Amino acid sequence: MPSFKKCPWTPEEDMQLVNYISRYGIWNWTQMPKHAGLSRTGKSCRLRWMNYLDPQVKRGNYTQEEDEIIIKMRQTGSGWSAIAASLPGRTDNEIKNRWHTRLIIKSANNMEQIVSEIDTLTMYCDYQNNFDFPEASMLEAANEDYSLSSHMLNTGTSSNDVIPPTFGTSADPHVSFWREPFVLENVYDDIDEYATYVDPQFGMPNPEDWFGEPFNPYYDML
DNA sequence: AACATGCTCAACCGCCACAAG
DNA sequence: GCTTGTGGCGGTTGAGCATGT
Incomplete structure (x- = not known):
């Protein structure tokens, strides 16, 4: 795990950046800090301006x-x-x-999302078993979406309630599932456990029903 | 009151796309 | 076509605050 010291911007630095931009505008983020007398990278200045100092930025109170x-x-x-x-x-x-x-x-608090999770997982199964699927990014998305499932499963619980496994993270007891060679049985095991956490009101479909039918929305692309 | 845990958000990093030389 | 510089994006981290025990 990388350890680097975060270095918050001081009010003086903010003032310097704001003054410089209001006077000269934004012309080159890389060169700007030098001219503004800031010991920051251009990237850092850009981020500070875009995310915090720009007067157009709205803060908090999401509708x-x-x-x-x-x-x-x-x-x-x-x-x-x-x-x-x-x-x-x-x-x-x-x-x-x-x-x-x-x-x-x-x-995640709706059935469509749950179905989407299952679909994503099914695509993953199909890929691993049958195809040399070129879209590596889809796999990353699948992993991310599956990770999302753990958050979904928290729906309706407080932070003090029992938290289901966190898929795909360092705290994930199932992390090996994603790192070991793909074995379909592992998916069923995880899906079964996954289903047990879902609020019964959603009427979680039987995973067998989903996996029983060949499904891959990308067939047309292959 | 003290400590533990969780949450929020600013800040950083790595990677990528694009333009210019 | 290759290299380099720059800006932008998405993922991740850590500090500080809030809340719970």
């Missing part, structure tokens, strides 16, 4: 409408920057934080 937009766009695969573009005043970083701290649970 329900904003949350819904984030959830919808995220579910359709939009990137953070695309979502930020749809929410004036919100930054990608802020939206990302919002997602990971609040919305990921809300998002």
Whole structure:
């Protein structure tokens, strides 16, 4: 695990950056810190301005409408920057934080999401067993989405309740599932356990029903 | 009151795309 | 076509605050 010291911006540094940009504008992030007398990288300056100092940045107090937009766009695969573009005043970083701290649970609180999780997993099975699937990024997405499941399973519980396994993280008792050679039986084992945590009101479908039918939305692409 | 745990968010990193030379 | 510089994106981390025990 990398260990690096975080170095918060001081009010003086903020002032320097704001003064410089208000006077000369943004012309080159790499050169700017030198001219502004800041001992920061251009990237750091850019991030500080974009996420914090820019007067157009809105802070806190997300409306329900904003949350819904984030959830919808995220579910359709939009990137953070695309979502930020749809929410004036919100930054990608802020939206990302919002997602990971609040919305990921809300998002999972519907059946469609659960089905999507299963579909993603099914695609993964198909890939591993039958195809040399070229879209490596899809696998990463599958892993991420499956990780999402653990958050989903928390729906309706408080932080003090028993937390189901956290798939795909260092604390994940199932982490070996993703790192070992793929074995279909492992999927069933995990799905079974996964299903036991789902709120019964959702009427979790039998995983066998889902895996019994060949399913791969990417067949047409192959 | 003291400690443990969880949550939030600013800040960093690595990687990628693109443009210019 | 290759190299280099720059900006942008997404993932991750750590500090500090809030809350619970």
